Amino acid sequence: MDKRSAQNMRIMGSSTASGGTYNKVSIMGDGEVTGDINCHKFSCSGTAVVLGHTIADETSVQGTLRAEGNLETRKLSVQGEANTLGHVLVQEASINGMFNVSQSLRGERLKIRGGVTIHGNCEVERLETNGCFNIDGLLNVGILDAKVNWACSAKEIGGEKIIVRKGNSIGNVLKFIPALFKVMPEARLTADIIEGDEIELEHTTADVVRGNHVRIGEGCRIGRVEYRHRYTQHDSSTVESALQV
Numbered sequence: 001m002d003k004r005s006a007q008n009m010r011i012m013g014s015s016t017a018s019g020g021t022y023n024k025v026s027i028m029g030d031g032e033v034t035g036d037i038n039c040h041k042f043s044c045s046g047t048a049v050v051l052g053h054t055i056a057d058e059t060s061v062q063g064t065l066r067a068e069g070n071l072e073t074r075k076l077s078v079q080g081e082a083n084t085l086g087h088v089l090v091q092e093a094s095i096n097g098m099f100n101v102s103q104s105l106r107g108e109r110l111k112i113r114g115g116v117t118i119h120g121n122c123e124v125e126r127l128e129t130n131g132c133f134n135i136d137g138l139l140n141v142g143i144l145d146a147k148v149n150w151a152c153s154a155k156e157i158g159g160e161k162i163i164v165r166k167g168n169s170i171g172n173v174l175k176f177i178p179a180l181f182k183v184m185p186e187a188r189l190t191a192d193i194i195e196g197d198e199i200e201l202e203h204t205t206a207d208v209v210r211g212n213h214v215r216i217g218e219g220c221r222i223g224r225v226e227y228r229h230r231y232t233q234h235d236s237s238t239v240e241s242a243l244q245v
Contacts, residue, residue, distance in 0.1 A: 011031035015031055016034060023040050027045070027048040031047070032051065036054070040056070042060070044064070045063045049065075054071050055072045058074065059077070061097070065081070074092070078096065084101050084102060084103075088104070092107070092108060093111065099117070102120075104122065110127045113130050114131045117135075118133070123140040127141050130147045132150035137156075138155060140159070143161045144157065147167035156194075157191050162201075190206070193210070196211050205222075214232075216239060221238050222239045225239055231244070
């Protein structure tokens with residue numbers, strides 16, 4: 001069935017609906033969907049629970065979404081809070097709120113101004129962040145452009161071009177979070193291993209950094225640097241050992 005010619009689903013109050021193929025799914029109240037959804041547009045400005053997998057061309061979350069299956073979408077926008085218990089496959093994602101992924105995330109472009117937590121691996125062509133991310137597994141990225149305004153972390157980071165700079169502003173959601181803490185977390189990226197072709201780091205803590213061209217900027221704490229062609233280090237940073245290989 002052509003999704004655009006299918007019927008729409010609209011929940012405005014408190015209601016339960018069945019999964020299926022739809023054109024537009026709009027949840028503006030307190031809605032629960034029992035089963036898988038395959039639709040053209042999925043939007044949530046209320047509180048939604050999907051008891052199945054979600055496939056949508058476009059997904060917009062301005063309220064609260066709990067998706068208990070996988071989420072597959074071409075375009076994702078999160079202004080509120082989205083939680084997925086499965087895997088996420090997305091071409092382009094813009095996260096201005098909070099996004100929690102229990103499994104892995106794969107995509108082309110991920111832009112973060114809020115906060116993203118991924119309990120598995122993250123594989124994207126380009127990641128731009130002015131907010132924060134915490135990845136329990138591997139971050140495999142073509143280009144990482146990170147302005148660190150909050151505590152960010154990944155188990156390992158591998159990519160072609162990795163640029164980490166100290167930010168100078170707090171993103172949309174993050175500006176409300178500091179009131180919850182007695183002590184502000186340090187704005188710093190932490191990883192066990194960072195490996196790439198071209199690496200520029202500021203305010204980063206890592207056990208090992210490996211790359212062809214490595215620049216260690218201000219505020220870094222690095223155990224070992226292994227570089228092939230070029231290496232520079234800022235006076236304010238600590239590097240236990242640097243070895244050309």
